[in-house]
Amino acid sequence: MDLASIAEMLAQGLPQAIVSGLVYGSIYALVAQGYYVTFSTTDTLNFAQGDFLMIAAMLSFTVLGGLALSGVSLWLALLAAIAVVVVVLALMGIAVERIAIRPLRGIFSFGWILSTVGVAVILRQMAEIIWGREHMRVPSVFGDVPIRLNLGTVQIGILPQEVFILAASLGAMIAVLFFLKKSRLGKAMAAVAFNAPAAALMGINVRHIVVLSYALSSVLAGLAGVLVAPVLFAHAHMGTLPGLKAFAVGIIGGLGNPVGILVVGLALGIVEFVVAIFNASLRDAVTFLILIAILAWRPMGLFDKSGREKV
């Protein structure tokens, strides 16, 4: 392949790759913020995060589908789905911390890795039993008519739902950042992250903060699930790859830096789609190739200054 043809391919494919990449990248970033929230407060994270996303997508299929069939407007159905997902996922987050992480932390230090991976497998099988193994279509509130932009020789398209994904996930991430930096609870979480014993001495209930961080982390994955359900088809294995890619985003960006996670998430999304222009079979692999390269060069991640090793 000579340079001229590469340049031509990029000129034609890049605008669409950037648009699609930003949409998928924002989802990886949103899920990865969940890893950040729990890792900063407890040094643990939930490897079932991708499957939490899947459960949320399945729930939104059931709630949206059920309500839409009974004649409720799609908007109301969407709000109901979000409400159900927030409550259920928060409870799931609390349960995972209580059952799969807290009891194992004292026994041996990496037990939580295995137990949360176990939770992921259990969730996937449960979803197969409850919802079956077929792919399911979840309707989008915004319809399926793409918005098209004409840039002279190149045309790009984006689904209204994808615009919503981008806006809602960025909005959610900004809200989380504000919550962590400005609210009393957020500051308490930061204090626990910085020094748990000292925070406890200051009258902060460390246990409550840890539970809160797990609930928040799961709700973020749940929100991602509701957002992507109409674009990805809902099925029991839909969360595996996004969960892993979000983990890569967390590691590359630095699990202690939410802004780094956002930047890396969006960038990796774009890289994926640009790679697909040249060789689509490498699309999923490239994320992990980059991960390995970055780990060799900067084990603490690109944006984390604390110097803690992540793996």
Add this chain to the structure above:
Amino acid sequence: MIVNSNDRLRVRRYVLALCLAPIFGASSAGAQGNVSCADAATQGAGGPDITIGVNGGFTGPSASFSQGMKRGIEICTKEYNDAGGYKGRKVEMIYLDDQAKPEVAINNISRFIQRDKVVGILGPVNSGNALAFLPKTEEAETPVIVPIASSVGIVYVDADGKPVANSTAPGAKPRKYTFRTSMQDDFQIETVLAYAKQAGWDAIGIMHDTSGYGSQAKATAQRIIAGQGLKILATETYNVGDTDMTSQLQKMKSAGVKQIINFGLAAELAGLLRSAQKIDYKVQWAGPWGYADPAVGRLAGQELMEGVLAVASFTIDSSPAAADFHQKMLKSFNENPFPMTAALGYDAAKLMLTALAKSGPDQVKLRDAIETLEGFSGVSSIPSRPFSPTRHHSLDSNDMFVATWRNGDLVKAK
């Protein structure tokens, strides 16, 4: 499912179409007149039931294929038993679900052979499951007719007994006890490429998923294309699980591709249709019978299926016998969402029961009767002499045709 409320409307449309069919005259391919499994029944004093095993993926990703197959077999069995069965003895079909998992399929087959003492087996739906259990049925000398699974190596093996990808390769021979009414992959590819050549397609692109199925199909297509002189402008791949393939489609578009022949599974096909719509890329889609799966329309939206081409051996308008069979299905089940699978299941069952009338309930004799069966009529485009000692597939590329989606139904393409 969310999007399925117009079944009653569809039934009404079918009934209307059937009433109009005699007026306009239906097309002539396939069997003439009505086909019934009652034709295979014989009268007699009766006796204990004869058992046949049916293995399919009734739950799981291939449920829509399996459900259609099962219903086709059910209708055939009922017609047969009501008309007397085998010399007054009833045939009992034992249905076991393999959940599309090879290890479950192997268990089911062992049960059929050891506990149920079946005289023959119908199934499976998934090629991987067939490849997993066939050594067992060959060893037990139990005849199997495969109605759905389409991989070449299920039926054809090389001198060492290894599955082959090309049934015309030198040294390829059929497994002794295995037959198929399903549409073999290499012939499907031949059929769609022959259609492309005959239709004068001049801006063809090939797409395939990176799974074993997709890559194998692409290799077969390349082999056939080389001998055919079709020009391919571009080839692109995608991974199983991908939903946004706009990067690849943009390349196809800028390469000037007007027709895409694609080899992949239902969910990714739906993703491709939606991605093409997103970038406003209007292209003629064609592919093997995966495109006949109603799941694609359910996922992508039925309007995107309009005009999509799929290889077929049965459509509800492919012959008078086909139209009649479709009515039977509607009458018994109130719906017939995937008519081709029902037809292939029906024909597989009818083949086995017709051969049974000649051979009696003896596995080895039944195999021979299947292989030498003549004067057969089915509801798909199956020929009257389906098999021979060197040929264990009933449908050649000449028996397959290209069908198109129109107003929610798969019909013969012009």
